[in-house]
Amino acid sequence: MDTSEVRQRKHDPQLNHTTASTKQLSDSQNEEPRLKHGIAMQLLRSLLLATWFNCCCVAILTTQVIGSPLYLINKDWYYSYMAYTKQSFGLVITALTQWGCPTFVRVSGDKSVRGQVHVAEDGRLKTQFPERLVLIANHQVYTDWIYLWWVAYTNTMHGRIFIILKESLKYIPIIGQGMTFYGFIFMARKWLSDKPRLQHRLEKLKTQHTGSHSGSPQYDPMWLLIFPEGTNLSINTRRRSAEYAAKQGLSPLKHELLPRSTGLFFCLQQLRGTVEWVYDCTVAYEGPPKGSLPDKYFTLRSTYLQGRPPTSVNMHWRRFAVSEIPLDDQQEFDSWLRERWTEKDQLLEEYHETGRFPSELAGSIEVGHGFEDRKPAAAAGYAEAHVRLGHWAEVGRIFMVLLGAVFLCKLPKLLGF
Numbered sequence: 001m002d003t004s005e006v007r008q009r010k011h012d013p014q015l016n017h018t019t020a021s022t023k024q025l026s027d028s029q030n031e032e033p034r035l036k037h038g039i040a041m042q043l044l045r046s047l048l049l050a051t052w053f054n055c056c057c058v059a060i061l062t063t064q065v066i067g068s069p070l071y072l073i074n075k076d077w078y079y080s081y082m083a084y085t086k087q088s089f090g091l092v093i094t095a096l097t098q099w100g101c102p103t104f105v106r107v108s109g110d111k112s113v114r115g116q117v118h119v120a121e122d123g124r125l126k127t128q129f130p131e132r133l134v135l136i137a138n139h140q141v142y143t144d145w146i147y148l149w150w151v152a153y154t155n156t157m158h159g160r161i162f163i164i165l166k167e168s169l170k171y172i173p174i175i176g177q178g179m180t181f182y183g184f185i186f187m188a189r190k191w192l193s194d195k196p197r198l199q200h201r202l203e204k205l206k207t208q209h210t211g212s213h214s215g216s217p218q219y220d221p222m223w224l225l226i227f228p229e230g231t232n233l234s235i236n237t238r239r240r241s242a243e244y245a246a247k248q249g250l251s252p253l254k255h256e257l258l259p260r261s262t263g264l265f266f267c268l269q270q271l272r273g274t275v276e277w278v279y280d281c282t283v284a285y286e287g288p289p290k291g292s293l294p295d296k297y298f299t300l301r302s303t304y305l306q307g308r309p310p311t312s313v314n315m316h317w318r319r320f321a322v323s324e325i326p327l328d329d330q331q332e333f334d335s336w337l338r339e340r341w342t343e344k345d346q347l348l349e350e351y352h353e354t355g356r357f358p359s360e361l362a363g364s365i366e367v368g369h370g371f372e373d374r375k376p377a378a379a380a381g382y383a384e385a386h387v388r389l390g391h392w393a394e395v396g397r398i399f400m401v402l403l404g405a406v407f408l409c410k411l412p413k414l415l416g417f
Helices: 003-011 013-028 039-067 075-100 144-154 167-171 175-182 191-204 235-248 262-271 300-304 330-354 372-379 392-414
Strands: 104-109 117-119 125-127 132-137 161-166 185-187 222-226 277-286 312-321 383-386
Touching: 039 075, 039 175, 039 392, 075 144, 075 175, 075 392, 117 383, 125 144, 132 144, 132 262, 144 161, 144 222, 144 277, 144 312, 161 167, 161 175, 167 175, 167 185, 185 191, 191 262, 222 262, 262 330, 277 330, 312 330, 372 383
Parallel strands: 104 312, 132 222, 132 277, 161 185, 161 222
Antiparallel strands: 104 383, 117 125, 277 312
16 A cells, blocks of 8 residues: 555545454454343244244145135136235245344345335335346355345245255245245255246246236246255365365365256256346355355354344345347356356455455445435445345235135124024
8 A cells, every 4th residue: 555545545534434344344354243032032032933934834735725715716816815925934934034033135236136125214225136037146145045035035035935845845834835835945965856847936037917016018027046955064064065166177266156057057058039128136144254155154043043144135236138149059057157156255255355246236226215224335335235125014915815714604604604
């Protein structure tokens, strides 16, 4: 650093403040996260949160079973009804996070998503992404999908998200059956058996318009979420990824696993002409000591029961036009995807060094009145908000159909029949 730059920092309070903030953020990443709750409180929280979550899941599955005959009557009604139950689950996990482990989220992006990220009048994050897109993300910890589903909620798309996930999750009692009703796509990681199953589900995602908010006359709203890495980052998966990279003569990634291109390539080929954009989210978690992996610290147990959520969840968004992605040759697509993951690795390296992703959203993020403390971040290109519901009354939607069914069952008795 030359003498003139030192003088500039000395006489520029704003620059000094930014430097100090960056240093503080970088230092905070070297502090090991602490558990907030002891054994007794963990047991109590386990009881309360498990009771709430399981009751909601049972209510949602029962609601799905009640509406399942719609499939034989009118498929459009059926899919809209199941989207309603999927909205309910989005509300459950958002409420669970808001109450059980309050989580702060910082959103940034490149110029391709300018004007699509805001902070609403009530301080909540508001996104304005398209209602049909393919969403890809790096996979750091098991809770990644919770925060991405919440982003769908900020876009009123939490009922239209579809996730590609491993087949073993299908057999979790209640939750697995619910995800089947949601139309989630289960993969056994055996391409010969996965391909026809995936093709069948993708055909359903090309159905004609029944519930769009945009007035588009063509296709149903859909966010298709896929983690190209196939599994979350851990010591074992990183070792296997490095071994594969060495075998293939590829450079290993420092903060991610090498992506697998086959499933995403097939999805984009099948959806080409019905989806315009691939949205890419790079996720990083503040809290673990520098050089360690977040999966060691942010498990479902530590996050929701032990009171150790991430200090912040950081997201960097960008998008790519499907028409500009090489989809006629898998080798070219494989190279394209690895280039994107190399760029993401560089983004993560910058995050780990500075405590921030870079952002090109400066001047495009609107902040609601009464949230003056968030305006400096917005001016720098960051939208900051907590994971939370718009209003706790939204939780009532989870039980609305059940309450209606109970009322109808009791109506004859109330009328004296």
